[in-house]
Amino acid sequence: MENEGLGELNVKIVDRCLVPPCMPSPQDTLYLSNLDNQPVVRLVFNTLLVYEGCENKLAEPAKTIREALSKVLVYYYPLGGRLRKKEDGKLQLECTGEGVLFVEAMVDNSLSVLRDLEYLKPSFKQLLYTFPFSTDVEELHPMVIQVNHFTCGGFVVAVTFHHSVCDGRGLGQFLKGLGEMARGDAMPSVKPIWDRELLKPSKLLVHDLDLIEEKRGSTSDSWPPPISKESIQISLSLESKAIKCMKQVIMQECGEICTTFEIVTALVWRARTKALEIPYIQSMDVLFAVDGRESLNPPLPNGYYGNGFGVACAKATIHELMNQPLSYIVSIIKKAKMSITDKYLKSMIDEDQFTGDVSSNQGNILLSDWRWLGFNEVDFGSGWPVDVCTMQWNENGLNLSNGFIFLPPNRKIDEFKMITWMDPQEFMLFKIEIEAIINKYVEKN
Template identity: 70%
Template sequence: MEKAGLAEFNVKIVESCLVPPCLPSPRATLYLSNLDNQPLVRTDSNVLLVYEVCENVLPDPAKTIREALSKVLVYYYPVAGRLRKKEDGKLQVECTGEGVLFVEAMVDKSLSVLGDLDQLKPSFKQLLFRFPSNTAIEDVHPMVIQVNHFACGGFVVAVSFQHMVCDGRGVGQFLKGLGEMARGHVKPSIEPVWYRELLKPKNIPVHDLELTKEKIESTSDSWIPLIYKESTQMSLTLDFETVKYVKDGIMLECLDNCTTFEIVAALVWQARTRVLEIPHTQNVSIFFAVDVRRSFNPPLPNGYYGNGVVAIGAQAIAHDVINQPLSYLVNMIKKTKMSLTNEYLISIIDTDQFLLDIYSNQANIILSDWRWLGFNEVDFGSGSPVNICPIYWNENGPNISNGFVFVHSPKRKCDAFKVIVWMPPQEFNLLEIEIEAITNKYVVNGSNY
């Protein structure tokens, strides 16, 4: 008998079409900020939203979502346009009104073949339409939506979006608005704000900042292990009780509050560095994306769906990452987050100096927290998704080998959350062992209090 979640399946495309706004939209060329043009977001991001059969089952999810899409694009009309390159290489959006690519597909099995999306099989990439990697940026649609009907009556909505046009929080806002239109709302409850000119360089000199050249150059180093050729997208499940034991122990050590993100970031940084057996004198960096909408003075307006994220990083030699207590790493991460002042943000936007290819050194870790982007609140009329999951593929398989993404666990596992990782299976197994060994110390000590 085939194990649930590990089965292969076939996806048949029923229809593929462009969905334009249902009303005429403005024709204009729109500015993209330096945050939209930073190197790290010149890529696409992808997410699967899983919907089980329920009492309020939609009779035709694809039709419902397609019609709602044409309505929500009246408010998000730039998403129906196309990216264009300027002479200086920067990107902008031409509002053409052409529309979002919409794909309807049928899957020959029930949702049970997906399991909890803890491990992705090659057939899973059929759920998501992606343009070939050599497609010119002018020919890539800012957003693609594929609705997959499963034999059981459940469905999966797969969304691919160009990160240059909107970040994860912006897409979450868009999808929640799409769901509202599908449920009969006249307009989205949050009015979208494009106004990227808010982040135009102001050319105000800022001094005494540990700025970009030194930090950028330090992201690449001499030791780069072999690129993973057979990475698999898998997930770690961390229950809240264990994380609470770790958090309580660390707060006793450092006499300061800390967040779950800071705890788990430190945990995976230490565990993965041990697994890779990195030379002890080697610098090891941890990078994470931070939402800076509220860090500006004044903050970016509610409804802003452009890129409001900046990647920042902390660095230590491998010996310290491996051997120092977890509280040491937590404090490093906390200090790094505190460095994102309004002055620092203005300076990197003005100078257009962002972290470059932080993925090139396999010793680095790159973290992203998807728990608060709103994907788990997207309701097309049959309730919110029972599971969400990022999915990344190139022609040869998953294309991230040092990324970690925090997501909510499936609804039936509400006492935990997941960390999506891309690693060879044998190294993933070692990572689980290391994390268990680290957390067990805190659990045992906590149980003795």
């Protein structure tokens, strides 16, 4: 097709409806924890699941998923409700029984036009049902699912959700349950647990003040940060073999086990610092989410799908980032990960005050690891997705010009894939620095 050669999408909405639970659900108002009310999660986010056409492809993906949605919402009925503001400004969830907004669309292209979602084109936004950024939270649907049919027989499932209702792990749990119901299971294999009262503030208020003050010292009270109009969403893939070489050399240097997350985070931290030429007078932080479900005492129960993470803050000076060996930077990241303890998480909940602006210093990075959230294991009946990605625009209210997301691996290519939001010229400088650092370690091996 002509538009396919241009790499643009032509998407036509063929149906839009609310899908309620197939059985009556409770009509009540549910508590949202302080972790659900953090400024950093009071926003809309999305994910795309890409499925190729194959011999065992679904005959009618949208119909299958819509019917499964009505069944799984019997167990996840809060997702079909609405967010409401309390007098103190915090959010709660009203279970209205209205259901999840479901959209079916036809695309006059084959999946090849997406090019593994390596570069976000404006027309790709049609794959998602989005609300204007000015939309009041009470007018939003906590979840929207759009199924896009492509001419090749493949399809893309786009899920838009409000982060206050669930975190990434919770969304992955829901989507896998949705897939199970689509494949004919009677109920989700993991029983969903809403119980946000598990994270109510205690009356003891025993705070880990040092860590909380350290986090405050690197942020301000506003969220989201000012929007950068110049940054675009773009992906970067690294050879898995090269990452393994780096890991082997660095573990020899530091004499301890290192994870791929720690290695790549250190790599991104150093390369971006050098590419942006951050002045030596500045310090620089990396903030990243750490799942705290098992860190809490007692741990959150299996099936809990609310926000259960803490934000770790790795801090370093520009001099350290540019002159210390990469193993030293890895050790800083390890220390930050270890800070997300039971005491710290409960301090966050008790403190009842959250900050999340990483824009006060242009070098700061906000990073999220999607590799283990389960998005790449969602099977609606034709196998797992070949690709998983997100798409965020400035009008979504997010400034991700300082953000990185580590994505689940592409089923066809053995690479480590990440997406970021940068000015194109800055991205080229960043990519050059990444390759230079990797080459040094590959040569050592």
